[in-house]
Amino acid sequence: MAMPCAVCYEDATRVCAACKYTRYCSVQCQKADWKTHKKGCQMQQMLNRINKQHASAPRPRPDKARCTGCNVKFSEDCPCEDECPDCGYLACDSCVCHHSRGTCCCANSNFGRKYCWMEPRWYHTDGDGKAYGGDRHPVAYPGEEYSDEVYESEPRACTNCGEITRLFKKKYCDVKYFA
Numbered sequence: 001m002a003m004p005c006a007v008c009y010e011d012a013t014r015v016c017a018a019c020k021y022t023r024y025c026s027v028q029c030q031k032a033d034w035k036t037h038k039k040g041c042q043m044q045q046m047l048n049r050i051n052k053q054h055a056s057a058p059r060p061r062p063d064k065a066r067c068t069g070c071n072v073k074f075s076e077d078c079p080c081e082d083e084c085p086d087c088g089y090l091a092c093d094s095c096v097c098h099h100s101r102g103t104c105c106c107a108n109s110n111f112g113r114k115y116c117w118m119e120p121r122w123y124h125t126d127g128d129g130k131a132y133g134g135d136r137h138p139v140a141y142p143g144e145e146y147s148d149e150v151y152e153s154e155p156r157a158c159t160n161c162g163e164i165t166r167l168f169k170k171k172y173c174d175v176k177y178f179a
Contacts, residue, residue: 007033019044059105061088069095069102084111099123108134108160116160119178134160136168150177 002011005025012023014030019041024030062068067080068089074080081096083089089104089111096102104111107126115124115132117139124132135158140146150172157164171177 005029006037016041020048059087062090064090066090067092067095068104069098082111084109086112108132114161116158120173120175121178122175133173134158136173137163137165138168 002013003023004010005012006022007029008025010025012025014024014026016022016024016030016037021044022033022037022041024033066073067078069091072078072092072094074090074092078092080090081093082091084104084106086109087105089106091102091104091111094101102110103123103125105126105128107130108115110124116135116137118124118136119138120136122131126132137158138146146168150168151166152169155164155166158167
């Protein structure tokens with residue numbers, strides 16, 4: 001379903017080029033709405049700039065005294081079990097083994113362990129729920145080697161770690177093949 005035009009509520013096929021938010025069905029509706037839209041357009045442009053700056057800013061380093069996953073205060077009874085060397089995410093024993101709280105904020109690794117070295121799992125995310133979709137070349141357990149069918153024909157550099165090796169074909173990087 002298309003979004004409605006801000007003026008006549010018909011299906012909108014156009015969007016304001018300045019604010020990228022308000023939708024219109026035609027140039028005529030856009031021109032008719034300009035007097036009303038002008039102030040809101042300027043505010044939306046300002047919000048867009050702020051949101052873009054916020055999204056591009058690095059996350060603040062977490063408090064060293066608390067678990068980033070559950071916010072429990074570290075102590076002798078509940079020590080820090082893992083710390084990501086890249087983003088600083090800290091996890092207690094309970095969160096290290098949890099499928100979502102045990103995922104740090106890095107897009108291509110979890111606690112310094114590169115996703116490309118692991119079989120695909122649904123919880124390999126960047127801490128915001130965006131799944132890792134890059135190259136994979138996991139090391140198989142002894143006696144459980146992967147068939148040649150899962151690999152690309154020629155070795156190349158991994159886009160995540162840079163190692164030159166045989167990588168999984170894209171379709172085998174999908175979670176459903178390893179569930």
